[in-house]
Amino acid sequence: MxxxxxxxxxxxxxxxxxxxxxxxxxxxxxxxDMFREAVxxxxxxxxxxxxxxxxxxxxxxxVTIGIIKERLGQDDCQEGFMLxxxxxxxxxxxxxDQVLAGMGRKIEVVLNIFVPREVLLERILNRVxxxxxxxxxxxRFLDDHETCAKCGGELGYRSDDxxxxxxxxxxxxxxxxxxxxxxYQERQVLNSVDGNREAPEVFEEIREILEKI
Ligand code: AMP
Numbered sequence: 565m566x567x568x569x570x571x572x573x574x575x576x577x578x579x580x581x582x583x584x585x586x587x588x589x590x591x592x593x594x595x596x597d598m599f600r601e602a603v604x605x606x607x608x609x610x611x612x613x614x615x616x617x618x619x620x621x622x623x624x625x626x627v628t629i630g631i632i633k634e635r636l637g638q639d640d641c642q643e644g645f646m647l648x649x650x651x652x653x654x655x656x657x658x659x660x661d662q663v664l665a666g667m668g669r670k671i672e673v674v675l676n677i678f679v680p681r682e683v684l685l686e687r688i689l690n691r692v693x694x695x696x697x698x699x700x701x702x703x704r705f706l707d708d709h710e711t712c713a714k715c716g717g718e719l720g721y722r723s724d725d726x727x728x729x730x731x732x733x734x735x736x737x738x739x740x741x742x743x744x745x746x747x748y749q750e751r752q753v754l755n756s757v758d759g760n761r762e763a764p765e766v767f768e769e770i771r772e773i774l775e776k777i
Contacts, residue, residue: 565590565644565777566669568651570744571677572737573730574684574691575759576766578700580677581648583767588774591640594648595628597698598635600722620724620732622652622740629659636663652741657748673777674748675770677759681734688730692719 565588569577578594585592599617602610609631613623622628632650635641651657664670679687690703696717703709710719724733748754755773759766 565646565774566664566672567644567646567774568671568674568748569646569648569677570674570741570748571759572679572681572684572741573733574687575677575679576687576763577648577677579763580675580759580767580770581646582699583763584646584770584774587771588644588646590644590646592646592648593632593635593641593650595623595632595650595652596648598631599623617724618729620729620736622736625653625655625659628652629656632656632660633663636667651744652737654743654747657744671748671751671753673755673774674753675773676745676748676754676756677766678756679759683760684734685730688725688733689727691725692721694718695720 567584567590569581569584571577581592581594584590599610599613603614603617604610609627612627616623628650632647636645647660651660661670687702692701692703692706692709693699694701694712694715694717697712697715699712699714701712701719706713706719711717712719724730745754757766757769757773
């Protein structure tokens with residue numbers, strides 16, 4: 565299964581990706597996670613991406629396309645993959661189609677998780693992630709704001725989830741990524757899912773969609 569999971573920041577892509585990965589055993593490829601790891605390790609890629617990420621802007625297409633191309637060529641992607649946070653621009657979607665065509669493959673399903681803007685901001689501003697196992701939580705539903713209930717790791721904010729940067733990321737999504745919905749609609753692979761519900765309920769609808777392909 566070759567899958568793309570789309571939606572604005574805070575829609576719940578990462579949470580749903582965890583459910584999908586557990587149920588379908590396909591690798592979860594998140595460009596955001598790849599960039600954060602690169603920044604943490606201060607690699608050349610990380611140094612290049614850092615400024616854009618801190619401003620809530622997109623890393624240039626040629627850099628992002630390059631890392632995805634390399635990742636999709638790896639062995640664990642040969643039976644399928646789930647892309648999260650990529651593509652985010654039309655040139656990225658076109659490049660992805662080209663890379664896959666070269667492998668005799670194509671995107672089979674795109675999930676678009678939609679959530680009202682005011683809910684997105686609330687979720688982003690209350691989001692904490694375990695520094696160890698990467699589980700995502702909403703602070704409003706936590707008694708202990710510091711420790712991961714799953715692994716005991718330390719919880720922390722993403723630096724780009726703060727105030728103005730979070731708003732910029734939402735604007736960037738509306739301007740640069742929303743047009744992709746039309747791109748995938750035209751290719752008849754787009755499935756929209758209401759993300760303004762409890763995560764397991766959202767996943768049930770996703771499961772129904774994925775069972776059909
Ligand atoms: P995310 O975790 O998907 O919200 O991504 C965090 C940040 O990484 C974004 O705000 C961008 O700066 C960068 N990034 C992630 N994916 C992409 C992409 N496909 N194209 C450009 N920049 C990206």
